[in-house]
Amino acid sequence: MQDEASYTQTPGTTFNRKKHRGTYDVETIHSIVNTSSVCHVGFQPSADDPFPVVLPMIGHIAVYPPDSDEPPACYLHGYVSSRLMKLGADGLPVCIEATKVDGFTMALTPFNHSYNYRSAMLQGRATIVEDRDEKLWAMELITNAVVPDRWAHTRVPPDGGEMQSTRIMKMPIERASAKVKGHVPSDERKDLRNEDVVNSVWTGIIPVYEAFGEPVPSPYNRVQQVPAHIADFVKNENLNAKEFAVGAACRAEPSHGGGS
């Protein structure tokens, strides 16, 4: 489904509008999913239910076995997914979406208000991981996706009951695409020429990012100092996230863009 660096364009992932924002670039797509705290997993629960369902889950894209030529898959874990898990055995068609909001764009007119954002969409058939080695590998993958190196700093390996009670889903990526927008506001010439409007309406970007607070120890915690794998994560993520959002807020609009 992909050549070396980009996913294949299909009728289901072709961009109808604002084409310059769309991308099939593998690195872009994987990084949006893999830096998002939550993925949004859509599926049809049954043929006689008129409505689709969308559930929040933790997702991470990786290749198993590691460093092999297998196609990338998105591994999923979530507590609220018993309905999804029941349906997964036969290969359930799902859509996985992840979006990071990077800023609120305040323009002269409501029409040109928008967001700076990065959004990725993956489609494929999800199954439950049954292979014990792959499941253990995926559990470590997902634990470390939340806080790097966390797995090795906990009581591992999981015991038999924990292995049995945990379900991991795997969705080999059949289609994937992303949309990225991150630049200064833009407005129409007619408004930019209107002195009253330009002199009275503040325009700019409110940077938006996910922030992490000072870690709060549990009532039964006995480790006095917050360990480096957590403290460094909090510090670095906060710096990087803010820098990214402010960077997007200052970036010139790509020359092939237009409108908002």
Place this chain on the structure above:
Amino acid sequence: MQDEASYTQTPGTTFNRKKHRGTYDVETIHSIVNTSSVCHVGFQPSADDPFPVVLPMIGHIAVYPPDSDEPPACYLHGYVSSRLMKLGADGLPVCIEATKVDGFTMALTPFNHSYNYRSAMLQGRATIVEDRDEKLWAMELITNAVVPDRWAHTRVPPDGGEMQSTRIMKMPIERASAKVKGHVPSDERKDLRNEDVVNSVWTGIIPVYEAFGEPVPSPYNRVQQVPAHIADFVKNENLNAKEFAVGAACRAEPSHGGGS
């Protein structure tokens, strides 16, 4: 679909696991959606496409006409939704999901790692808003949902071309539910009694919240001072969001809970 304060339980919104976290409370559900920057809108694009689609959109729940007895609907707006908009005219079954991550739970074992979070799911049939008055009202609703009182501080009303180029979807809520989890970590007795484990593994919560940076003026901005409706929004949201996440990180586990 709702009595005064709660949505009706249906087979499609019944909680199979961790029932104590589920709620049909109207205020809880509406507040999750209405304080989320992004909603995730799932739908089936066509009968011959095996995969559902999930798109990020701005959504806000409200009643129109305001203060009437009409049932609440979720109004949606998004640039990436041309496929969705095309399908909306006949009443497309959609699922709208919004999730706020409030903390990463670090427990003794990977098995008891989880999130503090608030998640809401709405289902119903979406149509495009054609009525001009309702559309104008919804455009103001959605603009002000991002930053309160923004509409009145821009060049309004929208002109004819802007009205025509903007599409707003409306999904009267047929089913709705939410899941809320926000408390200190919990672990199994067997691990809590293991001195080696308790003495070596840091347990606690990393508070997570959406943060807003210092507003960045556009290259063509001429209003020297960031106006109060933006400055106050940034200040208050940052305070409230952090306080909420830290509050959840310190809260005792409800007594009817168990495990994570």
